[in-house]
Amino acid sequence: MERYNVGKRKDRQIANYYEKIRQSKQEKLFHEVIFQIGNREDMAVGTTEGDMAVKVLDEYVKDFQKRNPTLCVFSCYLHQDEATPHLHIDFVPYVTNWKGKGMDTRVSLKQALKSLGFQGGNKHDTELNQWINHEKEVLAEIAKQYGIEWEQKGTHEEHLDVYNFKKKERKKEVAELEVQKARLEEKNARLEERKVVMEEINERMLDQLDELEKDICKVQDNLDKTEKEAEKSKKQAEKYEKQLKRIAPLADNIRRYAGEFSKPIDEVLPEADFLESAKTYREKKAKPVIGKLKELLYSLYLAYIKIREEVDRVQYKYNRLESSNKMLAMRNQEQIEVIDSLKEENQDYYRLKRAVGENKADMLVQAERNREIEEYEIRKGQKKRYDRDAR
Structure with missing residues (x-):
């Protein structure tokens, strides 16, 4: 074997x-x-x-x-x-x-x-x-x-052994029993076939439940990962926000001072000392100091712009992660509801078997499947006739 x-x-x-x-x-x-x-x-x-x-x-x-x-x-x-x-x-x-x-x-x-x-x-x-x-x-x-x-x-009859002789005497009885046996075997075969069908249906339902549970585990893993990433991004965004709040006053001053120092130098410089000429004061003292100050203020303003862009980028990523998190949570809930529904249907089937008996339940399910197959064949035949008429 x-x-x-x-x-x-x-x-x-x-x-x-x-x-x-x-x-x-x-x-x-x-x-x-x-x-x-x-x-x-x-x-x-x-x-x-x-x-x-x-x-x-x-x-x-x-x-x-x-x-x-x-x-x-x-x-x-x-x-x-x-x-x-x-x-x-x-x-x-x-x-x-x-x-x-x-x-x-x-x-x-x-x-x-x-x-x-x-x-x-x-x-x-x-x-x-x-x-x-x-x-x-x-x-x-x-x-x-x-x-x-x-x-x-x-x-021939006089040389039959005991077993065959008794069998011949009960020929009619044996024939009737064979007919009954054939009927019972046929009925048993139908019941076995229906049992196999029901086992296949139950197996498919269990397979679907297993697949859904795997999907839920996968979605849950993605959800946990997304939540961690969202939490990380949130902390990073809060960090940038704090930095932004710290440099915001400085940025305002930078913009103000930049505006002030963008005027002509002659309007900003003070008058020269009594013993020092104005030209000497502006060329050798005022202009170099003011030039370095303007460069410093401009570099600080550029740093502010860069930090502001980084904060906006992190805030955008954080918002996207929040949206993805909500979508995964909704999908997770939907699949949990589908599994609960399938489990409830499976329990209803077992309740039906207890109420009417296993054989009766199998017969009802098989009858419904046969009806669905017949309806499908009818629709299929109607579609073929429609396609043939259309041609």
């Missing part, structure tokens, strides 16, 4: 070969044959002849497995609780190195008997009938050694 399952799709693998044969309509779990010699008139239990029949049957069964290597005997017992001693042999027929469909070692009465050399003919000359007649001849040869002759009366 393990060799057969290698490379097979999961739905084509065999999980339990015993159950597969048990439910098969072609093969059986085991076969039983019953052999006896004579009847109660000439081979009754407790008589000398009956004891002789026991010896013959005992010797016959010793080489049964050796003669029939493809019939695995698992039970063999001799009954003397009825009128005539008789032998029960239970076996499982199998074939190895099988090249056809199915496993290379498998249960098969027909192929097991073929491998022993019994090629079936018409329906009255099957492999099983040929093999049983052969075994009767083997039993007759052993009986002959004990002085017992096989009296063949020419009628």
Whole structure:
């Protein structure tokens, strides 16, 4: 079975070969044959002849497995609780190195008997009938050694073993039971099919729940990351805001002083000292000092502009992160609501199963699925006719 399952799709693998044969309509779990010699008139239990029949049957069964290597005997017992001693042999027929469909070692009465050399003919000359007649001849040869002759009366019914004779007598009863069995197997197959469908539906719902939970975890991770980035940006923005507040008064003075020193130098400079000429004072003292002061003030003003741009950039990034944070939070809430809805639907289905019973619930779900499929096929057919008419 393990060799057969290698490379097979999961739905084509065999999980339990015993159950597969048990439910098969072609093969059986085991076969039983019953052999006896004579009847109660000439081979009754407790008589000398009956004891002789026991010896013959005992010797016959010793080489049964050796003669029939493809019939695995698992039970063999001799009954003397009825009128005539008789032998029960239970076996499982199998074939190895099988090249056809199915496993290379498998249960098969027909192929097991073929491998022993019994090629079936018409329906009255099957492999099983040929093999049983052969075994009767083997039993007759052993009986002959004990002085017992096989009296063949020419009628098939008189040489039927006990099991087949009782089966023939109850033919009508067996036929009715077979019909009932077929109906039950058909009903069971439908129930199993519906059960498989429901399991697939439940499995798909669980898969959807798993996917949604994974999405929620992913969104939650992104949300946590975004919140950390937003918090970091917020702190950075607050830092720049504090710096901006500190330099704001200075910036105002810078703008004022820059405005003042943008006037002509002659309007700003004081008068020269009594002993110093105005030209000397302006050229050697006032102009260099004022020039350096203007350069300093201009550089401070440029620094202010740069800081202001940086604050605006951080504030813009912070606003974007805040917006993204809100959007992720909304998406997270939506997916949580979807999962809660799916879980509630799944609980409703189990409530339905408890209320009406599992089989009834499965039948209702299957009926609804069939109705949806029919509606889909109808719409599909109408669309095809519409497209054909349009062409």
